[in-house]
Amino acid sequence: MPADGPLLSSLVAVMGAIRHAELSTVPVALADLVNLIEQQIPVVNYAGIAVPARRVERTPAAVITEHPVIAMLHDAERHGGAGPARDAASSQDTVLVADLTVEGRWPQFTREAARVTSVRSIAALPMHYDRFVLGVLILAAERPEAFDATVLADAADLAALAAGAWSAVVREEQLRRALSSRDDIGQAKGILMERFSITADAAFALLRQLSQESNTPLLDIAQHLIATVI
CATH class of the missing domain: 1.10.10.10 (Winged helix-like DNA-binding domain superfamily/Winged helix DNA-binding domain)
Incomplete structure (x- = not known):
């Protein structure tokens, strides 16, 4: 995803908004990142960011998205206690679901996700600095095998940039x-x-x-x- 012209301007604006946000308003800036990803990666039908609960900051787990579908996937993971976003957070590696209908790693999650959504492909990319996972970028598509290496690389770059800006806000708040x-x-x-x-x-x-x-x-x-x- 070459970043030039209007895309570069949008990307700079989004990253700047994340970096200069207060910790409590970071989700608003991250929502703009989610919208940018949906606009710039055509195979993505739905996107969102899952944010784990923070004991120190006393904030509950949440999902940043404008789409009920992503919220449904998030709920399916919560109900089943397992799923791609949770695995991405724990492993700090990208987790790919090529076809939800034949996925066998999380039976309860896949059953519920297939029942309540039309999603077939999922990519979950951790957003972290050092060993601390800030959130997980979730991409979903309605066709199987939607995410190739190029798409995943572009998404990973965006997730890493956002995590860098987000982590600076977190460190300032911790201080x-x-x-x-x-x-x-x-x-x-x-x-x-x-x-x-x-x-x-x-x-x-x-x-x-x-x-x-x-x-x-x-x-x-x-x-x-x-x-x-x-």
């Missing part, structure tokens, strides 16, 4: 959270030191004890203490 967490814990320690006339080490030990006894993250304990006092 912000780390700094904020340190500030909150420091403030909570200060409150305990003043109230109980104890040292910084003793205050931190008390926070840690409260965290362990209540099975609550230490940061949550600190933030609750700050909110209660303030």
Whole structure:
């Protein structure tokens, strides 16, 4: 997929939107990437991005798409507990389904997907940096063996570019959270030191004890203490 002229401009705009988004608005920018892929790769009938649940960010699993078909495929994987997108995320390799009607790797998924959609081919491409999977790009087509090596290479290039921009946003948010967490814990320690006339080490030990006894993250304990006092 040569990137020149209007395509290059669109690609630069989409990647810029992802890179400069807040973490909470990245899905909006990724939706533009999905639309671009559908426009520029003719064999793709439906596209979307599956985003796994994030425990640290407290966000549920989701799928970014404008097509109910992709959402149905996502639901079929969730119901069956297995499927191409999950395998792509765990292996960090592209997973290809040449023909859904004869695919044998995920019986429950293939039965449900074939029943509720007209999809025959699926390609699932991980979007990751280092060992951290941000999401999985899902391409679907209504004819079998729709995705050849050229299509997969083009899609992989787009997924890698988007993952690079997306990961920069994630790293910035992680740094912000780390700094904020340190500030909150420091403030909570200060409150305990003043109230109980104890040292910084003793205050931190008390926070840690409260965290362990209540099975609550230490940061949550600190933030609750700050909110209660303030």
